[in-house]
Amino acid sequence: MRITNPVIPGFYPDPSICRVDEDYYLVTSTFEYFPGVPVFHSRDLVHWRQIGHCLTTREQLPLGNAWSSGGIFAPTLRYHDGWFYMVTTNLGGAGNFFVRTQNPAGAWSEPFPVDQDGIDPSLLFDDDGKVYFQSSRTGDEGDGIYQCEIDIQTGTRLTDSRLLWKGTGGAYPEAPHLYKINGLYYLMIAEGGTEYGHMETIARSSSPYGPFEANPDNPILSNRSMRSSIQATGHADLVEAHDGSWWAVCLGIRPVSYPMGHHLGREVFLSPVSWTSEGWPVIGRETHIDPDMGGPELPEILWPEKPVRDDFNDLQLGMDWNFLRNPKPGSWSLEERPGCLVLHGHEETLDEPKAPAFVGRRLCHFAARIEAELDYEPLSEQEEAGLTVFKNEKFHYDLAVRKVQGCKKLLFRRTVGSMKTEEIMDCPEGKVRLKILAYPEKVEAYVQTADAGPTLAGTGETHFLSTEMTGGFTGVYIAMYAVSERGAAAPAAFEWFDYEAEQ
Numbered sequence: 144m145r146i147t148n149p150v151i152p153g154f155y156p157d158p159s160i161c162r163v164d165e166d167y168y169l170v171t172s173t174f175e176y177f178p179g180v181p182v183f184h185s186r187d188l189v190h191w192r193q194i195g196h197c198l199t200t201r202e203q204l205p206l207g208n209a210w211s212s213g214g215i216f217a218p219t220l221r222y223h224d225g226w227f228y229m230v231t232t233n234l235g236g237a238g239n240f241f242v243r244t245q246n247p248a249g250a251w252s253e254p255f256p257v258d259q260d261g262i263d264p265s266l267l268f269d270d271d272g273k274v275y276f277q278s279s280r281t282g283d284e285g286d287g288i289y290q291c292e293i294d295i296q297t298g299t300r301l302t303d304s305r306l307l308w309k310g311t312g313g314a315y316p317e318a319p320h321l322y323k324i325n326g327l328y329y330l331m332i333a334e335g336g337t338e339y340g341h342m343e344t345i346a347r348s349s350s351p352y353g354p355f356e357a358n359p360d361n362p363i364l365s366n367r368s369m370r371s372s373i374q375a376t377g378h379a380d381l382v383e384a385h386d387g388s389w390w391a392v393c394l395g396i397r398p399v400s401y402p403m404g405h406h407l408g409r410e411v412f413l414s415p416v417s418w419t420s421e422g423w424p425v426i427g428r429e430t431h432i433d434p435d436m437g438g439p440e441l442p443e444i445l446w447p448e449k450p451v452r453d454d455f456n457d458l459q460l461g462m463d464w465n466f467l468r469n470p471k472p473g474s475w476s477l478e479e480r481p482g483c484l485v486l487h488g489h490e491e492t493l494d495e496p497k498a499p500a501f502v503g504r505r506l507c508h509f510a511a512r513i514e515a516e517l518d519y520e521p522l523s524e525q526e527e528a529g530l531t532v533f534k535n536e537k538f539h540y541d542l543a544v545r546k547v548q549g550c551k552k553l554l555f556r557r558t559v560g561s562m563k564t565e566e567i568m569d570c571p572e573g574k575v576r577l578k579i580l581a582y583p584e585k586v587e588a589y590v591q592t593a594d595a596g597p598t599l600a601g602t603g604e605t606h607f608l609s610t611e612m613t614g615g616f617t618g619v620y621i622a623m624y625a626v627s628e629r630g631a632a633a634p635a636a637f638e639w640f641d642y643e644a645e646q
Contacts, residue, residue: 144189144438146413148373149395151183151191153507154408154618156337157217157263157318158392159380161227167382168220168247169392170197170229171411174617175214175496176465179204180229182220182247186444188382188390188413193462194248197229203242203254206468208235211496211535212615214468217318217378219265228295230257230264230276239264239278241298255298259291267321267328267351268295275351279317279332282306288319288332290352308355310334311344311362318378321351325422330355331363333377337409337616340367341377343393343426360419364393364426372397373412374405376432381416381424384439389416391426396610399509399583404609406534407506408618413438451643455484460502463642465620467533468498475502483518483636488526488625494536494558500635503533503622506581510645513579513621518636520572521546527554528625528635530577532586532603538613540603541624542577542588544570555588555601566601574638579621581605 151158155171162168169183169191179198183191198204198215206214218231229251230241239261240254257264261280268274274295282289287309292301310316313334322329331345342365346355366376379393395412396405414427414436428436453461458477466475471489479485484502491497506513519528521544529543541556553570556563571592578589578597585604589597606612608619621642625635 144187144441144443146189146436146438148412148432148434148436149397149410150189150413151411152407153410153505154620155181155411155505156394156409156616157378158394158411159217159219159320160382160392161220161222162382162385163222165385168222168227169411170218170220172217172616173215173465174212175206175209175468176617177204177206177467177469178465179215180218180231181462184247187441188384188439190443190445192446195462197242197251199250201469203251204233204469205236206498209468209496210235212617217263219320219380221266221268223268228266230266232262232264232278234262241266257293257298258300259289259304261289263318265320267323269323269351275321276300277307277319277321279315279319280304285309287316288330290321305352307353308332308346311357313340313342313344320380322381327422329424331379331381333379334362335365335367335377337375337378337394339375339403341365341375342367343377343379345424358423360423362430363424364391364414364430364432366395366431369431371431372434373432374398374403375409376412379426384441386439386441388439389418389424390414390439391416393426393432395432400606400609402611404606404611406605406609406619407509408610409616452639452641454482454639455637456482463504464502465504466498467501467503467622471498471500474500479634480636483638484623484640486528486623486625486635486637488528488627488632488635490628492626492628493531493533493539493541493624496536500625501531501622502624503531503620504642506532506619506621508644509581509583511581512641512643512645513581514576514641515623516574516576516638517544518574518638519544520633521551522633523629524548525629526625526627526632529623530579531620531622531624532579532608533620533622534608534613535615535617538608540586540588540601540608542579542590542600544575553590553600557601557603557607559607568598568600
């Protein structure tokens with residue numbers, strides 16, 4: 144079996160993995176999107192399917208104070224004694240906490256807060272019953288990885304927080320994972336920041352509190368300064384497969400232009416792990432990850448392909464769909480008009496870090512066809528509905544139906560920082576099809592009716608939606624949205640939505 148990287152494409156950063164017998168589970172960050180922390184399942188480490196989310200209620204995941212790229216930071220997933228534990232950070236919310244379940248595809252518990260600050264928390268369940276909690280923080284001894292012991296039944300901190308390791312000197316020592324392997328404690332972290340200097344380093348000790356001896360051959364993973372389609376590799380997690388082989392999942396990016404820019408977000412990559420004669424792990428091909436790599440010698444388990452069309456006939460949204468922060472009550476419905484997703488715009492817009500009427504999914508491919516049929520008759524010039532190609536409130540492209548000078552119009556809007564442009568064209572009465580064609584370096588927006596073929600409404604460069612341009616930690620979403628600057632508005636009924644990756 145071969146690995147085609149990324150194994151989970153699109154905005155799924157900070158992966159963490161655990162194994163239960165012959166099943167593998169993985170979670171990733173979600174920042175300001177709701178529900179939070181998707182859960183994936185695999186039987187062969189290469190083919191993954193989403194089975195749920197860890198955080199599905201407003202009580203588990205309050206995002207009212209989440210700025211862009213705030214909210215949920217890097218989770219860690221661990222399994223112990225019949226229970227799954229997901230520990231993470233809600234910046235602007237509850238801080239560090241964990242939830243747990245015995246069924247990762249079902250409901251997870253209410254949060255258990257942990258009284259150690261910082262980000263990127265992790266857990267180690269030791270053989271003697273102690274549970275160690277690590278996070279990246281600034282403490283009395285400066286920036287580094289700190290640890291305390293906790294009561295896993297309550298989250299209560301049982302000891303003072305102690306510095307474990309500051310890393311090898313790279314910026315932002317973070318993403319700690321502590322493992323006990325062959326009687327030794329291995330502390331693996333990310334350094335260099337989640338950008339082009341990203342790397343993974345490791346140290347070990349005979350004690351969970353150190354002192355930790357750094358691997359003399361660090362880093363054990365980095366694609367920095369390489370001429371590769373994969374960059375910024377790091378934030379890794381190790382797993383031993385049920386055949387005894389070792390593997391790592393990590394994040395990486397795939398820039399598409401020069402100067403380099405990536406807009407799909409940080410994605411999930413898989414790599415083999417080898418061990419040196421001195422007992423140190425090495426990730427990938429001499430610390431590098433390639434687009435095509437030798438994969439596990441496990442039986443290949445494929446999952447059914449997702450359908451191209453969502454016709455909104457179910458009573459619940461599919462797992463691909465997300466809201467921007469916690470949705471306002473009444474802003475969306477699958478029951479108001481059966482077979483449609485109905486959005487009710489309100490005063491919160493795409494141009495502010497709030498919660499507009501927004502139902503979106505990740506753009507996971509460089510080339511894709513995205514299309515939706517919209518039944519919408521705006522009542523005033525203060526409301527609109529359509530599709531958005533969305534990075535954050537300062538960078539997005541919108542294809543929308545709106546009234547202009549009393550007439551129904553279609554507009555294509557580019558919001559690029561402080562600059563806005565709009566192209567306006569006539570829009571017929573009745574239903575319209577809105578289409579986005581995504582390409583590596585641009586998107587094209589079209590409108591189509593039952594009586595006419597597609598008409599180009601506008602184009603936009605993907606570089607203006609790249610993280611190098613916009614900042615932050617997220618990737619591009621394609622979303623259905625509705626806005627009304629005066630509150631109550633005409634309902635926007637989306638009858639279906641297509642997402643089709645192009646070869």
